[in-house]
Amino acid sequence: MQMSEVNAMNYEEFIAVFGNTVEHCSLCAAAVWRYRPFRDVRHLHDEICKFLDDLPLAGREGVLRSHPDLAGRLAKEGKLTQESQMEQRAAGMGDLTPKESTDLAILNFSYREKFGFPFVICARRNKKEAIMEGLKTRLNNSLEVEVEKGLEEVKKICSLRLLDLVEHEGVKNRLLILHADGNDC
Amino acid sequence: MQMSEVNAMNYEEFIAVFGNTVEHCSLCAAAVWRYRPFRDVRHLHDEICKFLDDLPLAGREGVLRSHPDLAGRLAKEGKLTQESQMEQRAAGMGDLTPKESTDLAILNFSYREKFGFPFVICARRNKKEAIMEGLKTRLNNSLEVEVEKGLEEVKKICSLRLLDLVEHEGVKNRLLILHADGNDC
Numbered sequence A, B: 001m002q003m004s005e006v007n008a009m010n011y012e013e014f015i016a017v018f019g020n021t022v023e024h025c026s027l028c029a030a031a032v033w034r035y036r037p038f039r040d041v042r043h044l045h046d047e048i049c050k051f052l053d054d055l056p057l058a059g060r061e062g063v064l065r066s067h068p069d070l071a072g073r074l075a076k077e078g079k080l081t082q083e084s085q086m087e088q089r090a091a092g093m094g095d096l097t098p099k100e101s102t103d104l105a106i107l108n109f110s111y112r113e114k115f116g117f118p119f120v121i122c123a124r125r126n127k128k129e130a131i132m133e134g135l136k137t138r139l140n141n142s143l144e145v146e147v148e149k150g151l152e153e154v155k156k157i158c159s160l161r162l163l164d165l166v167e168h169e170g171v172k173n174r175l176l177i178l179h180a181d182g183n184d185c
Helices: A003-007 A011-018 A026-035 A041-054 A057-065 A082-090 A098-115 A128-138 A143-165 B003-007 B011-018 B026-035 B041-054 B057-065 B082-090 B098-115 B128-138 B143-165
Strands: none
Touching: A003 A011, A003 A041, A011 A026, A011 A143, A026 A041, A026 B057, A041 A143, A041 B057, A057 A143, A057 B026, A057 B041, A082 A143, A098 A128, A098 A143, B003 B041, B011 B026, B011 B143, B026 B041, B041 B143, B057 B143, B082 B143, B098 B128, B098 B143
16 A cells, blocks of 8 residues: 555544554544654654553553553453554464463463553564563562663564555565664563 | 442453544553552543543644544544444534535635634534634634644543443433533634
């Protein structure tokens, strides 16, 4: 899809296509509608990031809470969104050994108990070993640090979802990262 | 439902029950989850209102954009949320004469063209005559005034949806308004 097509959408079409680029938070797409026409994917992504950054703390936590656990109950019951299902599969979450699965469940539980929201990481940019290590490391952080870390991951997930939908500089390339920072955890 | 039952819910149950107390904006419920346990419905409502007030302008507009037109296309196609359908019916939106229906469509269109979001009013606290008059009057307002007016209506809608779900001071009473201001338009 070209950005010109996005800019020609009516509001309902826009929400139908971009409503889940931030998991279960269609308010993000609803908010950035005001900034049309978008110059390119980066512009659209920048506005979503700015909206996320401008949310009060409760809202940023709410965005994180709207994400599913990695290889959690929703995944096991086949209740993930289409996007999350594909992303978790890409990170090898469907191929965990029984021990890895148990370890991850315990870490997820500990993380949620400490912070009140799930561990969020851009699964498509990490494999299961990096995810397990990242989870262990991030468990030691403070709440404030984890809200920021989690939000940065939400932005990466969003950038990849956008690039699945809209061509960027003539290419539709899932490996193109809009905001590469080289530091996933 | 008693507030004690609400406070005993896990996150998924909470979102399943309260996710649409602000139309299509489950982020509101996701955000206020951090303030549990809630003392009563008023406390829950106050936290949602505070979250709405703390949203950046784009977010407050996004909340308004997440609402359907009164007697609009979604209503005609039977695609309203269950809550909106009941509310619009209560305001007599299902009993418009052909002329009223045309007048309302023109007013809705004019409002959306001017402000970039639909006209939002607490339908259960207004009948169709008051809604038509309110729409005509509010069309003359500035964008800033209408964002605030619209948000006040969202809060009233939310309070009634909450009172449909949770008992307040021993009574479950749809006529009880948490934040009565006596001024609907």
